[in-house]
Amino acid sequence: MELKWTLLVVLLLGLSLHTSGSSSCSIGYQESKSGCHDENECESNICGNNSKCINTVGSYYCNCNDGFRSTTTYNFTTIDGECIDINECIEKTVECSIGKVCVNSIGSHRCECPYGYRETRGDSECTDVNECELSVCGAHSTCTNTPGSFFCSCSSGFYKNEKNSSCEDIDECKNQSGLCGLHADCQNHPGSYICKCHHGYSNYGNDQSKCIEITCEQFEAETQNTPEKLKSLRSLLMKSCETLRDPDGDRNLGEVLLENLFTSVDQLLSEGNLADSDTLSQFLGTVENSMHLIGPQLKEPVTRMETHNTYAEVAVRQGKTPPTGSVILSTDSAHFNTSWETAAGESYPGFAFAALVSYKDLNTSSDYFSGIGRISQEDESSERYYTKKGKVTYQLNSRVVTAVISNPETKQLTDPVTLVFKHVEERAESKVMNYSCVYWNETHGAWSGRGCVRAWSNNTHTECSCSHLSSFAVLMALYPIKDTFALVLITRVGLVLSLVCLLLCILTFRFCRSIQGTRNSIHLHLSVCLFIADLVFLCGISSTHNRGACAFVAGLLHFFFLAAFCWMLLEGVQLYRMVVLVFQTTLKHLYLYAVGYGAPLVIVIISAIAYPRGYGTEQHCWLSLEGDFIWSFFAPVCIIIILNSFCFIITVWKLAEKFSSLNPDLSKLRMIRGFTVTAVAQLCVLGGMWVFGCFLFQEEGTKFMLYLFTILNSLQGALIFFMHCILSKTVREEYYKLIGRVCSQKEKKYSEFSTNQSSNSQHPLRSDQTRRESKI
Template identity: 75%
Template sequence: MELKWTPLLFCGLFLLSSASRNCKIGYKYIKPGCDDENECVENPNICGNHSQCINTNGSYYCNCNEGFRSTASTTNFTAIDGQCEDINECAEKTFQCSEHLVCVNYIGKYACECPRGYRRLRGDPECEDIDECADVADLCGSHANCNNTQGSYSCICHRGYSNYGNNQSKCIEMNCEQFNETHHTPEKLRSLLSLFMKRCESLNDPDGDHRLGEELLENLFTSADEMLSEGNLADSETLSQFLGMVENSMHLIGPQLKEPVTRLETHNTHAVVAVMRGETPPIGSVILSTDSAHFNTSWETAAGKSYPGFAFAALVSYKDLNTSRDSFSGLGRISQVEGNITYQLNSRVVTAVVSNPETKHLSDPVTLVFKHVQERAESKGMYYSCVYWNETQGAWSGRGCVRAWSNSTHTVCSCSHLSSFAVLMALYPIKDTFALVLITRVGLVLSLICLLLCILTFRFCRSIQGTRNSIHLHLSVCLFIADLVFLCGISSTYNKGACTFVAGLLHFFFLAAFCWMLLEGVQLYRMVVLVFQTTLKHLYMYAVGYGAPLIIVIISTIAYPQGYGTDRHCWLSLDGNFIWSFFAPVCIIIIINSFFFIITVWKLAEKFSSLNPDLSKLRTIRGFTVTAVAQLCVLGGMWVFGCFLFQEEGTQVMLYLFTILNSLQGALMFILHCLLSKTVREEYCKLIGRVYTQKEKRYSEFSTNQSSNTQHPLQSDQSTRESKI
């Protein structure tokens, strides 16, 4: 029996032991039962800093030290309820210092001390003034006199020096001569220089009128905005004066600004200025941003080695500032590429200024991030570079600026000096390959021969005379002249006048060719849809074929005369979308002709399905339609490829397709309208037959004469002594 109950006894004892170890919160098991847990010992930092932990039976509570109060609603609290925070006795005015002392709060306590600029001598309850001028050597620098005052001091600058109204800063030299006028200074710039000259001179005088920097900043960029709007900065000398004046003015304005960051935006300018003041030089980075650029430098760079008590950094962006071609002359070639390089700014011009006067050779380069005006990725024919405006040379220069990286939208520049900067886009001439030149020349010569045959055929072949033949004749003439001008003058870029004339001729005759194609579409429409109106008056055809292109060329010449001729070819310029003075009419003609040809084919299909007995005429019209549609596809498709080619990035496939179709268009015309025409082939056969028959006749007559001469010998004329056959 005892053995049987033993397991039950062990189980009961185990359950009893487990139940005894299940203690309440705040207690822990200590054999043989539960006892209070001392949370203050187990977790010494349970109440946090500046407090005391008091243990209780089954719990604890916290009390704040003197000079601190609980964030909880009660004095006795737990870590869950709150913590201790400092009591600012000075702000709450829980006590009062004597009249000569001021309250200074510390963590957990307070003290009554002498005001700034005073100190208490040992054993003396009252405060006495500190003579900063005597205690601190060279407090105001070597260009000022230090004047001690009660509780403070002031620096009185020598003549020609100023601390910009901050009487406790060191004095720096004022160079007011930089605002002097010259006989080349524009009128708008003269009034602004006069204003800043007066302001500079007033800073030299301690008793002068100290105007706020914000007002000067507004005056500067209001005048700058007017100059940019009126376009008074066309030449390099005026631009150098303008940018130099902005830089010098910012050195005068920056120290006078009261706010830490000042922004000003006008119609054509955007300026951001950051200012820091203090007894010690500021540290850290400073980033200034406008809508078109970012300027990243450090306060150490802005302050420089000689810290006068303030430091500033400024970024100015010009929204409408163009430079002449002469300003790119001093750049040279960025890489060794044959041919001339075209330079173009692809960012807004910015001026970066800091208070440090020594910025010609910075030990820590500054970073400028530019947003591109025109989004364009680099390629074989285009390269981005970082440049600055060299006022001495009056041109853009890349010295001291390195491009960190660039994509289609932004360029990052790292520069070891400060000035006015921009991103330059260098466009390299892409030299045509030998294969393209060979295809073009051989194809054009072949086209000229074929077009000449077309002209002779359409002019003298009587069996095909008619309205449609006249259209083909003038189309061939236009293409012949255009191809001849293209072959002889497309590369005449060395002579600007001749190049402009060649581009104008190409514009006119290629447009005229498409206008005659439009007339062919109209003629087919009239032949099929308007059956009884199968002819067009020649006057109307000449007005459309030659008058419309002439009007377009005249308007284009008046609107944008510099659009004829480029640096590479004597063709239409891509600037200002001028190329669309050709492509827009071409696209309109192709769309209209496509509409006419669709209706024509539809009507022909209806007539063939009705089994019209006049099949010979229908087959003739069908042949005309097929050749016209093929002609539109060939000649129109050629310029569709050309439209894609003249974009910023033309592929090699498009380039070769355009070149082949353009150079062989005369040969294709000859094949479509002559060799594929049964009537023309018959005329060619008759002509060849007549020529061959004529040759046989001449050969037969020659043979007959030779045989007669062998039977009748020469007879001598005694009077003249001459022989006769």
């Protein structure tokens, strides 16, 4: 279109000039001898820059180069125009690959990687340029590369000078007073500082930690009976300790000391020189003190060392702020779990460590096993199992381990530590064996269970939770079955008899119409509770093989025995109301159920939430004696007995007043008196039984107490049937009527049978038979 307009303008101009007669040749032509010839205007660069001239016959026209655009507006007055660059990046006429950016150029464009990136893989991809490789940040600074850029930050111990942007040293000793504590001098160094300890103090080679006092007396030889190898070890540790006390002394590496320690331990255990408890106490105490000396000097976060007779793992943390989180150490025979907060303690000196040492042969050498295979005298009172030949026998069923932390206050830890032991002999617990968590008590020279609780145990492992640290192990207690045949026979026969009698009581109180009333309802529910409790006791008291089922049985026994006592309390309250309120008041059933079943249920729920492990023991499915949990049953029972006794005293006092009045209703008073006597007797039997049981569990019971408790517990159903049914005249009369009806039914059947037989005989014989039946 542009070309057509150009040609049209040229023709019109040529025609006008030709007709005017001003020149012999038209515009765009040159005159020559032979005539007019076409003039090539393109030879004079008539189109200007960034354009291309195209000659035509008698004229020419201009086209812009690629990448340029003409600014000419065609108004038939000019054909000249200016070609300007086209910005393809703005007009988005081109697309660059992912990661590249478009860059415009004169008459063209190009796709380049942005600043901080370079082309890779044949210029098809852009990757980040790591400016930090060129050391662009200077001295005492740290370069951090970022996508397409970088930034510089001063190294630890330096600060940025805003005037010249350089990193200069921080004088920690000047800026932070008391940085090294009272027992050290602070010395500044470029980017850091050093705490120079005073004599007698040390930071165990941790130059930026506070200095603590070093005592070396624990490494002195104690007695002449101390083995020579142990004396040599103590001497080595004594020298290392004295070196720590001297700030200018030559120090051994912690790893070297640890290796020397376990080399000496191997020799001691191999020679079997730990034949008595005193020597064993010295040995275990030396190892524990050695770890306190060596642990802070170790540089690696975790150090493991295994020798012929020992296995150790030590974790160390250093820094200005106390470490947090859990610490889990493992050897070939035990796992140790605590927290860094517990290991560091309240006074954190700048370092913390935790160590676990396992002795492979300490529990198998017969030379010293008889010396350590006994329990401390302070714990013997807790064992109730005796045989005709003596007490329980004990033996270790795990390797002995020593657990150490840097916290100096380990006699009573806020958060208990956990130890999981692998059994030397795979053996499950049974009626003749159980496991205990013990530690070596250096004061008594024997194993003790104080402060250690067994969390769980199976045939291969035992988990212990301890509130202090020392040397630990799992003790296996072997004892005979403690229940004699006589006790088992009395219990089972008595419980069966009680169940039968309680069933008769339930049927009597439920279907005997002449005794129906509030007091009868109380007796009915009392019998039901005791019946269920005795049935559960008979069937499930020994179900200790299943932890869940045993806990459920213990919970049922707890609930129904408490419910029985609550119903006895209601009986006392009802008697009191009958006397004081002149026989005109009964208790609503809603109140009866709320006290009889609601109160025991609340007590059981609270007890289960507070201490769920208290239901079910290792010997019986009953309440645990640990932590005084048994008092969740004994305390309500004692309160009920006291309240019932108070009610009965008031009732008897009021009865005496009514008997002495002018016009007493003797029949009703005698009935109330009979009720009161049976209720008091019932309270004495059932309450007294559990009083004996309380003394039996809490103190060292005698055989008399044991047999008395068993007999009363087994025959309580029979005693209730005797007091409330046999001794009751009304109930006896109902029994006589029932027996009479049964006998009359049998007699009637017999008469009908005799009459049918005599109908086939002669009439005189039939009359004689009838007379005989009439006599009967």
